[in-house]
């Protein structure tokens with residue numbers, strides 16, 4: 162539940178209690194031996210979790226509809242453990258990580274997304290001296306719903322849950338426009354798919370390009386570089402929005 166709340170904006174954990182910073186170092190060694198890809202639908206993690214009540218079972222369907230679920234990244238890609246064990250205790254073993262804190266989440270995601278992690282570590286969201294990020298990958302992206310966030314989720318509103326409230330000034334308008342664009346493009350593509358018209362390859366490529374350019378500003382919280390580059394991204398975005406509408 163905590164994740165859903167965080168992702169629907171508003172209340173965001175400002176501080177994550179991480180007492181054991183060394184954990185993340187262990188995790189990196191531990192997890193690198195886990196297989197990144199597993200056949201998501203026929204391992205025992207999925208078989209047992211599908212039958213489980215509540216959140217323990219719900220995550221399976223959410224993950225399946227996510228970009229990871231569709232790209233062959235299974236439960237073990239993130240959580241480790243032994244997917245060939247029908248018994249819970251034997252499955253949750255070794256390098257298994259159940260509920261990661263902020264530092265463990267960075268290590269978990271950074272195993273496959275090294276470039277994004279490296280950029281994030283240069284950001285204002287990662288003050289090194291605190292030993293823990295202000296906000297981690299899963300706060301912005303979700304854990305199981307990556308690429309397919311819950312209905313009504315808005316990244317623009319999510320950022321505004323800190324920037325522009327109480328202690329932080331609002332993000333500069335071009336940043337807000339960039340985040341709104343990200344929401345609009347996601348919705349636009351989803352609307353096409355809902356009407357049974359998958360977006361063309363060209364649209365998908367263009368969407369990916371804009372996503373990458375956006376990420377390269379947001380991950381390092383590059384305020385000055387952002388102000389320079391955002392106008393160009395917005396104009397590419399306007400063109401893509403027109404293409405989305407005309408289909």
Ligand code: HEC
Nearest residue numbers: 205206209217236237240242243244247248249252259260
């Ligand atoms: C035989 C059933 C079973 C199998 C097999 C199983 N799990 Fe679980 N898992 C559970 C149950 C039940 C829970 C709920 C918490 C508990 O009872 O420990 C759980 C909890 C979890 C959690 C939440 C962590 C926590 O501390 O609550 C994660 C993550 C998880 N499982 C991942 C996996 C992965 C990855 C695999 C495969 C390597 C796997 N599970 C295999 C039954 C299973």
Ligand code: HEC
Nearest residue numbers: 164210216217220221224229234235236239260261299304
């Ligand atoms: C992209 C990485 C990733 C993948 C893939 C993934 N998880 Fe998770 N999972 C996480 C993270 C991060 C958390 C901690 C969430 C939080 O703090 O809210 C988590 C938490 C959980 C929990 C605890 C309940 C919750 O929602 O907090 C369960 C149960 C779980 N995962 C099971 C699974 C199962 C089963 C699969 C495969 C179907 C899976 N996970 C795939 C990253 C992942």
Ligand code: HEC
Nearest residue numbers: 197228232234238239269270272273298299302304307308
């Ligand atoms: C085992 C490797 C692996 C792990 C671990 C992993 N990912 Fe991914 N991720 C992938 C792959 C593969 C893709 C799909 C790449 C593509 O289509 O270009 C992807 C795609 C993504 C995307 C783009 C989604 C979209 O469609 O917009 C985001 C965001 C993302 N991952 C975030 C995360 C986060 C956050 C975590 C940790 C909670 C994580 N990943 C953990 C392999 C991984």
Ligand code: HEC
Nearest residue numbers: 173174175285286295296301319320322323379382383384
């Ligand atoms: C949990 C609260 C929180 C959330 C949510 C959050 N930020 Fe931040 N952000 C901060 C804090 C704290 C700083 C550091 C301010 C400082 O160093 O003075 C910061 C700094 C920044 C900066 C650098 C500002 C500067 O003047 O250099 C940018 C850019 C930024 N954030 C963008 C974003 C974006 C985009 C999002 C959403 C995708 C977001 N933030 C979500 C708390 C948050």
Ligand code: HEC
Nearest residue numbers: 270271274277278281296297298301343372373375376379
């Ligand atoms: C402050 C919020 C925020 C945090 C924290 C964050 N991201 Fe992102 N990330 C974004 C935004 C915004 C995008 C662009 C998404 C879009 O437009 O669809 C993005 C895009 C991505 C993509 C797709 C990149 C591409 O080139 O297409 C990946 C992968 C990703 N993030 C992984 C991560 C990982 C791993 C972490 C943690 C180290 C992380 N993100 C932390 C906001 C965040």
